[in-house]
Amino acid sequence: MTASHTLDGEAVDWLHAGERLSVRFGLNLDDADARVRNQGAQVRMFANASLPQVAPDRLFPNVVAATRRAALSVQIRARSKSALGFGFRLRTEAEPVVERLYAVGRPDADGFRSVTVRRFQHEASLIVVDLMRARLGRTHNLAALQQLWVCDIVAWDVHQFLDPVTARVYTEDNPRFPRTRREAPSDVLRGTLRAAGGDAPRVNAGVIWADDDAEQTFERVQVQREDDPDEKPIGSLRVHFFVVDSD
Structure with a gap:
C-alpha cells in the first residue's frame, strides 16, 4: 500500500478567483x-497547499481533501x-462535469448569485472523490x-436569455430582476484564511468520479448572448483533489 x-x-x-468568483465544496x-x-465523511478545503515530504517546491493553490468515496456538492458564487x-x-x-449551466436567479444584497451542483450535467450521477x-x-x-x-471552474457573464416558461426575453435593458444598489462584498463572500486546526491531514491523490444516482434537476434557459468563457471570464x-487518510 502506498504511504x-x-x-x-x-x-x-471558500476558494477564490479574484473578488468576483468563489467556490465551496x-x-x-x-x-x-x-x-x-x-455517513462519517468529511470535506476540507485548503489554499496554497503543499506536500512537503514528496514535493516541497510544488504549490497547489486550491485543494479539496475529502474522505474516500465522499459525494460532493459544489457551490459557485459569482x-x-x-x-x-x-x-x-x-x-x-x-x-x-458541467459543460454549461447558468445562474440567472435574483442576486443577493452584495450582487452575488449562487448555484449548487450535486451531479454531472449529462448523466444523473453523483460527483464522487475516490483514491487514484x-x-x-x-x-x-x-x-x-x-x-x-x-x-477547472470558470464563470462568465450572460447578456441575453429566453425563459422558456414565460417566453420572455431578458436583456441588459430589460433584466429579469431590477438592479439594486451594489454593496461591498461581505466578509463571508471574501472569506478569511484560517490556520488548519489540529494535525495536518495525511492524504493521497484523488480523482473525480461518477457514481450512484443523483436526483437534482436543472432549470432550463435558452441563452442567446454571453461572453466567451475562455476570452472574458468572470x-x-x-x-x-486528495483523499484523506482514514487509517
Missing part, C-alpha cells in the same frame, strides 16, 4: 445515495457585471487518471 503524505496549507471556507446531504455514502447572471462550467482534463491508486488497479492507465485529479480556478 499517505502530509498536506500543509491554509484551511479556508461540501458534502452532498440532499440525494439519498449521497447521504448513505457520506458577481457578474451583467444584470442577468452568469454561466459556469466544471471540467476535468478528461471530460466535463484504487482506480489505477482497474484501469492500469495512470495518465488517464491524472486527468481526473484536477477540475474568474477561473483549478482545484486538485
Whole structure:
C-alpha cells in the first residue's frame, strides 16, 4: 500500500478567483445515495497547499481533501457585471462535469448569485472523490487518471436569455430582476484564511468520479448572448483533489 503524505496549507471556507468568483465544496446531504455514502465523511478545503515530504517546491493553490468515496456538492458564487447572471462550467482534463449551466436567479444584497451542483450535467450521477491508486488497479492507465485529479471552474457573464416558461426575453435593458444598489462584498463572500486546526491531514491523490444516482434537476434557459468563457471570464480556478487518510 502506498504511504499517505502530509498536506500543509491554509484551511479556508471558500476558494477564490479574484473578488468576483468563489467556490465551496461540501458534502452532498440532499440525494439519498449521497447521504448513505457520506455517513462519517468529511470535506476540507485548503489554499496554497503543499506536500512537503514528496514535493516541497510544488504549490497547489486550491485543494479539496475529502474522505474516500465522499459525494460532493459544489457551490459557485459569482458577481457578474451583467444584470442577468452568469454561466459556469466544471471540467476535468478528461471530460466535463458541467459543460454549461447558468445562474440567472435574483442576486443577493452584495450582487452575488449562487448555484449548487450535486451531479454531472449529462448523466444523473453523483460527483464522487475516490483514491487514484484504487482506480489505477482497474484501469492500469495512470495518465488517464491524472486527468481526473484536477477540475477547472470558470464563470462568465450572460447578456441575453429566453425563459422558456414565460417566453420572455431578458436583456441588459430589460433584466429579469431590477438592479439594486451594489454593496461591498461581505466578509463571508471574501472569506478569511484560517490556520488548519489540529494535525495536518495525511492524504493521497484523488480523482473525480461518477457514481450512484443523483436526483437534482436543472432549470432550463435558452441563452442567446454571453461572453466567451475562455476570452472574458468572470474568474477561473483549478482545484486538485486528495483523499484523506482514514487509517
